Amino acid sequence: MGEQGLFIKWITVSDMSDDGLLIGAAVGSGIAAQTAEIGGADLLLAVNAGRMRNMGAPSIASMLPCHSATAMTDAFAAREILPRVSIPVLLGVNCWDAEADPGSVVERISEQGFAGAVNFPNAALMPRAMRQLLDRAGRGARCEIDMLARVQAAGHVALFYCGTKDHARAAAEAGIDMILLNFGWNAGGSIGHARRASIEEVGLVARDYAALIRRIHPRARILLEGGPVVSADDLGRVASIASLDGYVGGSTLDRMPYEESVTNRIASYRLAGSRQIRLTRQQEKILRWGAGHGLIGRSNPMIACLEHLEALSGTARSVAVALEKGTPLGPVLSALDRTGRDAPQIDAAGEPAAHVSRRLFGRDDAGGHEGGLLTCGETVVLRDVHRSLPSLQRRLARSLSNGALVTSRRRRRMRVTARILFVFERAADEPAIPADLHPELGAHLSGWVVRIPPLRQRIEDLPALMAAIAAKAGLADDALPPLSAGSMQRLRRHAWPGNEAELERVIGRLAARSSHHDVSVTDIDGLLDAGEVAGTGFERSSELEKRQIVEALWRNDFHRGRTAEALHISRKTLYNKMARLGLSD
Incomplete structure (x- = not known):
């Protein structure tokens, strides 16, 4: 047994040092090995x-018959990795190979200088039906355990990838000294898998498996890999639940950091090469004017919008504003009319037509006339008037065009003194004026419509908007964790369907994070997903329960007995819940 074998044997069977967890890296190239x-x-x-x-394929491709796993691993492991590192290297052994033989595996490990072996590819990463087929063929987990037991008996290190409780028990009974609890392919990154289990669920399962293993084989060292554990914080949360001796990173240590690093470099070069927009004095004046109303940004679409708003702010005429959902209306109303932000508002879509009519036109009855907002001499904000009755829209159009309101009962003529700011919630690819707006009202507003560009059309304003939102929320300058160039680029590429409202949610989640660690691209993906979910409203309890059951079924290969055990309920209760939630089929 060489120095590598002695070293790794010592650190795995002795008490753990003050350095914390044993860290392993599953690599596929010399540069990844050296960096690790x-x-x-x-x-x-x-x-x-x-x-x-390293070839640009997802990790799951390693399980497919597209390359000879044995030939591929032997070639790069001996040629690229062993000569370039001094730390122990375990050789991935493919027990599915028809020519796989424990004796030849031990001989290869000894001759080439590997510290030991690990079962990879392995049955733990296969669906349950495939694992059963492999077991019947004599090439499943039992074969892998027997192979590693021979490796360990020869004085080398054996690391067993474990995916089920039965595998954990069999490995412990065989005396395997290092058992790696694997929770599937890593989530995150550009080609990562969807997150199926929560960190807390992983911790509870790991604690259960570790207790079983240590009852049978107290000297065994238990490591963790895969699933939703993609950061040091994730690992810390699992380690606080389950007693672990180490962690092995695959995608989390070579693919995702590489993606992050290259993304950051290219994004920083792009930002460094972008030229500062030269603004005219008039444009600078417009920007100061807009900022005074809370309209932030220096992009061309924003400057054009501010110029239009300033032009319309000088008129007493009624105008229309078209903007997407999530775009703040207050600054726009303030820019059009200093009193607009606090002006009375009418929601024609949410209020009964009779109520809208009374508020606008007043009431004319036997007791006299009660004035409405059209004759109050103030600014009035009217939302989605196209959702109201056509007769009301027509009367409003004629009153505004004639500058006079004729009361319904006494036929009294009254001067219209209000300025109406019509607001329509419209997507950028929709006409600013809704098609179902009464033609006379549409003709009155024609040419007097200002469109507020959505966030995705003025994405270069994103840093300034983030700073403004944070300041408005009362956050200190250092309250938000630092964003890398790649993280900012990921934010720039987001579609922002919820506009500033969605950005506020993301900033709120950023503020809840530790400010001592940079935010990665993967972190941003999680924050954006959370924001999009939040934008749809709170999930109903039945929907949450249904999702939890579906995910538990998926993790347990749709075996209902094991699913019920994982959910800590009886099988009968599970059947009843599935029937109630429409999952019986």
């Missing part, structure tokens, strides 16, 4: 999944 060693990794796993990631 520099970063402080304790051991390396040379596996074909690492090579597939």
Whole structure:
């Protein structure tokens, strides 16, 4: 047994040091191996999944018959990794190979200088039906355990990828000293998998498996990999629930950091090469004017919008504003009319037509006339009037065009003194004036419509908007964690369907994070997803329960008995819940 074997054997069977968890990296190239060693990794796993990631394919491609796993791993592991690192390297062993033989595996490990072996590719990452087929063929988890037991008996290190409780029990009974609890392919990154289990669920399962293993084999060292654990914070949360001896990173240590690094570099070069927009004095004046009303941004669409708003602000005529959902209306109303932000508002879509009519035109009855907002001499904000009755729209159009209101009962003529600011919630690809607006009202507003560009059309204003929103919320300058160039680029590429309202949610989530760690692209993806979910309203309890059951079924290969056990309910209760939620089929 070489120095690598002695070293790794010592650190896995002795008490853990003050350095914390044992950290392993599953790699597929010399540069990934060297970088992992520099970063402080304790051991390396040379596996074909690492090579597939280096080729631009997802890790799951390592399970497909597109390459010979044995030939691929042997070639790069011995040629690229062993000569370039001094830390222990475990060779990925493919037990599905028809020519796989424990004796030849031990011989290859000894001759080439590997510290030991790891079962990869393995049955733990296969669906339950496929695992059963492999077991019947004698090439499943039992074969992998027997292979690693021979490796360990020869004085080398054996690391077993474990995916089920039965596998954990069998590995412990075989005396395997290092058992890696794998929770599936990593979530996150550009080609990562969807998150199926929560961090807390992973922690509880890991605690359960670890307790089982240590009852049978107290000296075993238990490591963790995969699933939703994609950051140090995630690992810390799991370790606070389950007692772990180490962590192995695959995509989290070679694919995702590489994506993040290259993204950041290219994004920073792009930002460095962008030229500052030269603004005229008039434009600078417009920007100051807009900022005074809370309209932030220096992009061309924003400058054009501000110029239009300033032109319309000088008129007493009624005008229309078209804007997307989530765009703040207050600053726009303030820009059009200093009193507009606090002006009385009527929601024609949410109020009964009779109520809208009375508020606008007043009431004329036997007791006399009660004045409405049209004759109050103030600014009035009228939302979505096209949702009201056509007769009301026609009367409003004629009153505004004639500058006079004729009362319904006494036929008294009254001067219209109000300025109406019509507001329509319209997507950028929709006409600013709704098609179902009464033609006479549409003709009155024609040419007097200002369109507020959505956030995605003025994305270069994003940093300034974020700073303004944070300041308005009373956050300190250092309250938000730093964003890398790649993270900011990810925000720039987001469609922002919820506009500033969605951006406020993201900033709120950023403020809840620690300000001591940079926010990664993967972190941003999670924040945006959370924001989009929040934008749809709170999830009903039945929907949440249904989703939890579906995810538990998925994790347990749709075996209802194991699903009920995982949910801590009886099988009968599970059946009743599934029937109630429409999941019986």
